[in-house]
Amino acid sequence: MTTKRFSFSLNATDGKARTGVISTPRGDIRTPAFMPVGTAGTVKGMLPENVAATGADILLGNTYHLMLRPTAERIDRLGGLHKFMNWDKPILTDSGGFQVMSLADLRKMTEKGVTFKSHIDGSKHELTPERSMEIQRLLGSDIVMCFDECPALPADRARIAESMALSMRWAQRSRDAFGDRPGHALFGIQQGGLEQDLREQSAKALTEIGFEGYAIGGLAVGEGQAAMFSALDYAPDQLPVDKPRYLMGVGKPDDIVGAVKRGIDMMDCVLPSRSGRTGQAWTRRGVVNIKNARHADDPRPLDEHCTCPACQGYSRAYLHHVYRSQEMISGMLLTWHNLHYFQEIMQGMRDAITAGQFAAWEAAFHAGCAQGDIEIL
Numbered sequence: 001m002t003t004k005r006f007s008f009s010l011n012a013t014d015g016k017a018r019t020g021v022i023s024t025p026r027g028d029i030r031t032p033a034f035m036p037v038g039t040a041g042t043v044k045g046m047l048p049e050n051v052a053a054t055g056a057d058i059l060l061g062n063t064y065h066l067m068l069r070p071t072a073e074r075i076d077r078l079g080g081l082h083k084f085m086n087w088d089k090p091i092l093t094d095s096g097g098f099q100v101m102s103l104a105d106l107r108k109m110t111e112k113g114v115t116f117k118s119h120i121d122g123s124k125h126e127l128t129p130e131r132s133m134e135i136q137r138l139l140g141s142d143i144v145m146c147f148d149e150c151p152a153l154p155a156d157r158a159r160i161a162e163s164m165a166l167s168m169r170w171a172q173r174s175r176d177a178f179g180d181r182p183g184h185a186l187f188g189i190q191q192g193g194l195e196q197d198l199r200e201q202s203a204k205a206l207t208e209i210g211f212e213g214y215a216i217g218g219l220a221v222g223e224g225q226a227a228m229f230s231a232l233d234y235a236p237d238q239l240p241v242d243k244p245r246y247l248m249g250v251g252k253p254d255d256i257v258g259a260v261k262r263g264i265d266m267m268d269c270v271l272p273s274r275s276g277r278t279g280q281a282w283t284r285r286g287v288v289n290i291k292n293a294r295h296a297d298d299p300r301p302l303d304e305h306c307t308c309p310a311c312q313g314y315s316r317a318y319l320h321h322v323y324r325s326q327e328m329i330s331g332m333l334l335t336w337h338n339l340h341y342f343q344e345i346m347q348g349m350r351d352a353i354t355a356g357q358f359a360a361w362e363a364a365f366h367a368g369c370a371q372g373d374i375e376i377l
Contacts, residue, residue, distance in 0.1 A: 006142075006185040006212050008244050014358040016236070016263040019350045022213075022244055024142050025183040026082070026090045029057040031244065032260045034346050035092060035268040036339055040065045041075075041085040044273045045328075045335040048087045054308070054336070055343030058143075059087055060268045063096035063135050068118050068125070072138035080140030092143035092268075094248070095132045095174075095189075098150050098217075109149070111166070129173035141184070145215065146174040148189045153223040160193035160218075167191045167217075168205040175209050185212035187246060190239065193218055194231050203238035213244040216264070220249045229258050236263035253282060253345055257365055260349050261358070272342050276335030279323045281310075283341065284368045288316070290334065295320040308340035309333065 010020040022029040036043045036051055039062040043051050051059065061081055066072060075084050081091055100107055100114050107116035113128030132147040148167040151159055171188050178186045188206035192198030206214060216235050219228045228250075236245050246266035247259050256267055275282065279291040283303040288295075290302075298316040306312075310319070310333040322330040345365075352361035 004183055006183060008213070008242065010242070012354045012356075014353045014356050015261070017260050017349070017353045017358045018263060018265060019353040020265070022090075022265075024090045024185075026088065026142055027057065029090055029266075030346075030350060031265040032256075032346055032349055033057060033266050034256065034342050035060045035266065036272065036342075037062075037268055037270045038085065038087075038091075039270070040069070041081060043335075043339075045276060045332045046273070046339070048085060050336060051087075051339065052089065054339040055347060056089075056339065058090040058092060061091050061093045061139065061141065062099065063093050063132060063139070064099035064127075066093075066139060067096065067127075067135050068120055072135040076138040076140075080138075082140055090142040091140075093136045093139055093141040093145065095145040095147040096127050096135070097132070097148045098249075100127055101150055102152075111169075113147070113170075129170045130177040133174055133177040137181070143185045143187060143213065144178060145187050146171045146189050146211075148191060148217060150191065150218050150221065151193070152221050153193055153218070153227075155193060157193075157195060157198075160191075160195055161198055164191040164193075164198050164202050168202060171206060172209055175211070187211055187213040187215050187244075189215045189217040189248070190235065191218045194223060194227055196231075196234055199231070199235050200238050203235075207240060211243070213246060213266075214239040215246040215248050217248050219247065220251055220255070225255060225258070228255070229262070232259060232262040232264070253342070254366070254369065256342075256345060257349070257362060261362060272338035273335045276333075276338050277331040279330070279334065280338075281319075281334050282338050284365075286369055290316065290319045290323050290330075292320075302337055303341075306337065306340065306344075308337045310337040 004025040007023045012019050020031045035058050036056050038059045075081055078084050100116050103116050107114050115126045129147040136144040147170050149163045151163045188211040190202045192202045239245055244265045247264045250267045251269050281288040281302045295316040300316055301311040303311050352358045
């Protein structure tokens, strides 16, 4: 039996905004797509079928965390990550590079790769482009990310240039180690900080190597939204038009909308689940901090227009009560709502781009967020 190939088709554009479909053997991914983060093989507080019900076509798993616990080898013996976590749709795994680089004093980097101490038990490990590819193969990832280095911003130009060049060498090694795996995809990661010419060099190097998709890395790492959007005004245009473009680690709803406006197809962020666990609900009119005393007697839902279970079955008063009581259902319901809202945004943008009405949709989105009843994080 012939394995279905990985492919990407553009269905419509409106300005730089794009909508299309990424096809994989495990199912189609509608773009622009938001990927909920399942760091350790679970989206915290959610059953896999509930995540799917919000409209998610793909999840993100974390190489660094899974290699340490329960280990990629154990997951492989148990049938792969899809079976292990009971998710039959596509999974993208990051390379582990971002987490390793954030360990600071616990890691040492060379041309070969990175040695580091586990944050769990202090055990020593090595992560190289080849080992990252091996781990992601053992996990059974549908979309695999190159191993790269991602310096935090701000950083001086020399540091960014050195890091970018190393990441491009590691990209070639990742491509070589990935091999020929029909039905699976390897994405290259553009680096270069906020330097347009360095990002252009990175894009050219990646395009020469050749990947099934391209990510924009090194943003949303402390530079602020204005600087990120400034980079996104040119970075997506430096990448192949016929391949998916993935902005890593983004973000808040207005970050997502701004990224899609500039030509991004895929995004991920822990924000919906992390906010849910800390009593914050994202709505079309802003952020509701359910922990605030003003909600104790409020019979209204979080959002009267939302069809998620949290809004359909529970009041703000109840959600306030269970949060204050530290009941597990609080994080579960708020996470469910947040994931539903994020996917609602994605569907709204897909529909608007198809209809050639993205600018009007964007204006309405920002107008909704500018109304009253807003509580800033």
